[in-house]
Amino acid sequence: MTFDQEHALRWERLVEEFSADGLIHLTYGLAEVDTSEKPSLCADLAMSTMSRALIEQHFKHGCLAFDPLMRALRAGRLEPLAFDIEAMEMASDMLSEMRAIGLKSGLLFPLPPQAGCPVAGLIAASPLSYPQIVELLQREGQRLVARAHLFHARAAGELMRRRDGVATLTTRERSCLQIISRGERVAAAAHQLGLSEATVELHLRNARHKLGARSLPEAVARGLLYRQIDAT
Structure with a gap:
């Protein structure tokens, strides 16, 4: 199995494991901070079960899908955060698509910063109601956090490798x-x-x-x- 295949398999396993808990759409990414200290997330630094075209469209100008969640990440919070998609008022193509396919809530998992990418997180969206997602976090939060961190430990370097155009080693x-x-x-x-x-x-x-x-x-x-x- 090649390194790229191993990376793809890790992502598939993460999606499968989170889906078993009702977290059926995942977006994992690293955000860079430019000279003006504004975070920007490009498609090369993100993985998502949402359509690639939507990811590229939304991120190509440094836009972010969930400003409230990005603020939470930049604040340096370490604990996971439950969010209510139905209650969000910001305008977003991605948010509109999530609502259209029946997603109602989700969990944000802040992840340890990496060199050159100080902000990292995993967003897991769900058709569960907000009270149900809060209950899931209370019941299974520790396991889900551990799994998100384990994935991030390997995936962050792979995204940065792609960003920098570095070939994989044999x-x-x-x-x-x-x-x-x-x-x-x-x-x-x-x-x-x-x-x-x-x-x-x-x-x-x-x-x-x-x-x-x-x-x-x-x-x-x-x-x-x-x-x-x-x-x-």
């Missing part, structure tokens, strides 16, 4: 760089992987090129940023 490139990230030498990587040192060096050179790194330490740092390798 399995061998990732394995070689992972071993180097633990402070081990090329000889140790070759021994562990059953490869020649020349082959390991080739994989590492290719990894540096793909990650736009000038050295192995920088490649490790960028590999961690883009979640191509894991922190050890």
Whole structure:
């Protein structure tokens, strides 16, 4: 399975798990802050079960679907927030579409900031009424928060990789760089992987090129940023 396939499968599993609780539409994204400190969310930094065309239309000018929710995220709140779609008064194409398909409420899960993207969150919308969504949060909130954080831990780097146009590493490139990230030498990587040192060096050179790194330490740092390798 390729890295992109793993990422797609993680998203599918998240959607399936949340749908089992009545949270049938998910939008996960990272928001960047520009020089004027206004948050902007672009389509390349978002995943959603809503139509891609709608996401791109709404975000291409830095617009945000749920201003009250963005304010909650920027305020640095950590706890999940229940919201009432039926009671929202702001004008939004996405909000109109959500109402049209019967969505009435939802949950916002604030997520830890990532380098270059200080605001992150998962919005889970539902046909449940607002009182029902509040009850779901009280009953299952801890489990849902943990699941959202687990997804975010891997997905954030993938979205930033796409934003920056960085190619994915092959399995061998990732394995070689992972071993180097633990402070081990090329000889140790070759021994562990059953490869020649020349082959390991080739994989590492290719990894540096793909990650736009000038050295192995920088490649490790960028590999961690883009979640191509894991922190050890």
